[in-house]
Amino acid sequence: MDWRKHPIRAWRAWYGRYKQTRFYQTWAKRPKFSYGAYLCVAFALLLITDMMLLWSIDTNHMYDPDAEYSFFRQILDSSYHSLSSAAGILNFFALGMVYLVCVTVINRFWLGTAIFGAIAGIYAFACKIKYAMRTEPILPSDLGFLNGGGGGENVASFVTDEYKPIIDHGITLIIWFVVICLLLQFLDRRGAFIHCSWRHPFANAKNIFGNICRIAASVMSVWLIMTYAGALSVPDSSIREFVKDIGYSPVIWNVGDDARANGAATTFLSLTKVKAMDDEPDYNEETMQAIHDRYAKQAQEINTTRNATLTDTTVINVLSETLSDPNRVPGVHFNIDPMPNIHALSNTATTGLMLSPGYGGGTANIEFQQMTGLSMANFNGSMLSPYQQLLPTRPEVFSFNQMWNEACGGDDSCSVGFHPFLQRFYLRNANYKKFKFSHLYTLDSDPKIKHAGTYEGKSGKSGNVTDEQAYQNVIDEVRANAQANKPAQFIELVTMQNHAPYPGIYGDENEFFAADMSNVPDGEKGVIGNYAKGVQRTDEATKQFLDELDAIDKPITVVFYGDHLPGIYTTAANDPKNSIALHETDYFIWSNRASAAHDVKLPESNAAYSSSNYFMAQTAQQLNARVSPYLALLTELHNEIPALSRAVTSGGTWSPDGSVTYLDNEGKEMDPKQFSAKAKQLLSDYRMVQYDMMMGKNHLHSMGFMDLPKQ
Secondary structure: OOHHHOHHHHHHHHHHHHHOOHHHHHHOOOOOOOHHHHHHHHHHHHHHHHHHHHHHOOOOOOOOOOOOOOHHHHHHHHHHHHOOOHHHHHHHHHHHHHHHHHHHHHOOHHHHHHHHHHHHHHHHHHHHHHHHHHOOOOOHHHHHHHOOOOOOHHHHHOOOHHHHHHHHHHHHHHHHHHHHHHHHHHHOOOOOOOOOOOOOOOOOHHHHHHHHHHHHHHHHHHHHHHHHHHHOOOOOOHHHHHHHHHOOOOOOOOHHHHHHHHOHHHHHHHOOOOOOOOOOOOOOHHHHHHHHHHHHHHHHHHHOOOOEOHHHOEEEEEEEOOOOOHHHOOOOOEOOOOOHHHHHHHHOOEEEEEEOOOEOOOHHHHHHHHHHOOOHHHOOOOOOOHHHHOHHHOOOOOOOHHHHHHHOOOOHHHEEEEOOOOOOHHHHHHHHHHOOOOEEEOOOOOOOOOOOOEEEOOOOEEEEEOHHHHHHHHHHHHHHHHHOOOOOOEEEEEOOOOOOOOOOOOHHHOOOOOOEOOOOOHHHHHHHHHHHHHHHHHHHHHHHHHHHHHOOOOOEEEEEEEOOEOOOOHHHHOOHHHOOHHHEEEEEEEEOOOOOOOOOOOOHHHHOEEOHHHHHHHHHHHOOEOOOHHHHHHHHHHHHOOEEEOOOOOOOOOOOOOOOEEEOOOOOEOOHHHOOHHHHHHHHHHHHHHHHHHOOOOHHHHHOOOOOOOO
16 A cells, blocks of 8 residues: 555645644744743633623622623623622632643643633523522532433523523623634644653653642542532531631532522522432442331231221421510520410320420421431531422422322422512522422412411511411311312411511510510510510411311311421520520421311320421321321331430520430430430331432332321
8 A cells, every 4th residue: 555645644644744834834933822921821710700690699789781890891790899808809719620630631721711611600690690580609519400300490490581691691691702712722832731651650750740740639629628518518627627717617508598698609509519418338229229128017906996087187287487475585584485385285185395406497307308208417517408408409409298299199299388578598499399389478489378468466566477477377278178178288387477687576565575584684585585576476376276176067277387486595505505495396286176086185105296307107006097107217216215406596505516415205315325226227217218218229218108098
């Protein structure tokens, strides 16, 4: 074969001749950009992208096409003054690490710069649109569209014509930036950012050293950002202490507020890597099958003495915001009862105290436990909010309302939620969809919650929807459902009336000031007195609510509980001996006259103390209803360990290390070292079940572990 016709040899010959041309000789002398120049470009770009992210969560500065200044200048003018804020500094750090990854992994400065700038620009413009419509930045769960799963469908759903100018100008800006970077990569004689030679890696010391640096830089940059992201959710990590000094203050209940306080990039990273539970070395399908079989047998034994079907009853869960009896707090006492009607239920309903993982906050964690039957006690200390850190990443999540959906033939109309506040808090809008509720009615849902009136006292007006109004939404739903003779429902109500703060809106109408016999400072007394008046109003509204449900000729059961105590008991919280008392709230399970469980109350051994993960198992017991293997596990565990919890929020001094507290049926702490073999087996199985549901492959779901027995 003629060597001149061989394509590779021909190309080499042509290239050799080309290198002899004057053009190539001139081109080969083009300058190399210095590393100092790279640093200046990188610093400038980080400042610009930082300002873009600050602008993206600023609802006061939208793009105005008719303004005198350009789109780019409007962005910079609205945000440059915030660069020195905590959000600006933390954004800068986060963006810097992303930039470093792009450059070191690709090993081309201008190409890495183009990719980083495009990513940062797309993220900023997407955040701007989503934040304007939902007061929420782009989250890791929104990236599910990359693989067709997760929450990616939410990303496209918030774009409307109103924001088309931002998209148009943003895309144009990004395209021009990428084109310029590619041209500079072409003009810069320094091809590789770090010298390396894969073809001749051991040819000389320079190649060996360059290749080592090339690999090390890539690995270290990826490790750095992964370590930083993971440490943001670990309260006692050294990185967390470092960013805390800068001003990092996580707002775990609201990603929108968190992005405003700490920067959108920081919020995103803080939700990317949270290890909810330690690895279970024995986790596999065979292990889960054994657990399923164990509790399927237990369910059969329980069901031999029960004759009711759980989903034949409408179950209304009422999470009463911050409700607890202030008279139970050490050092606090009123000579009148703030909640006499709820206390009177102890004669005719199941009542007791609930051990809460929160003090002064953490509502959604208690709600999560009640909805799923899982426990915060089984999570690692870095898991601060499953609603935000975990659920958005799970392909499917079991919640008890799905049993009612199944009884309706798979129709989610049998599940409905009400929350007289904003749906974005704790990502409830996305999580309730994942729980398979037909709708969550809030102040900003479509359609909105119908009854949303607030209270006006003698000295002021509350900004929160009253419990009377919140209850009326549920009453309307239940009545309409009963009149249409539809199947029983699972209804979730999360109230807001007693949410902090507690201003003096009652004036001389507040009898709790005169009735206060507390041994606390006067300033603390005033806040507690205002709170106690709100508790009294809840107590009265709850009695009226139950009276109206009593008049409906359909079996209805109400599971009512306070989520946590308000963080207003400063004196009591300063004494470690009061820690458990500051984590105990009131609960009851009540059934109306149309229910066969009317006036039924569980024995003290099964009711005096509980935690919200047990409520559905207790409800089934009160209704004498047959249980699934999962409810059988919870029933047996509650018999052995009446209450368990781990405190994860600030306030008080209980379990600062994240250790778990266990209470017996008299409210005394239990030593896990003294647990019976049965209790240890139950706890081990419970952790494995939670691992399967929250970290694993959901083997139990496909095995029917959560399925109620057929009628």
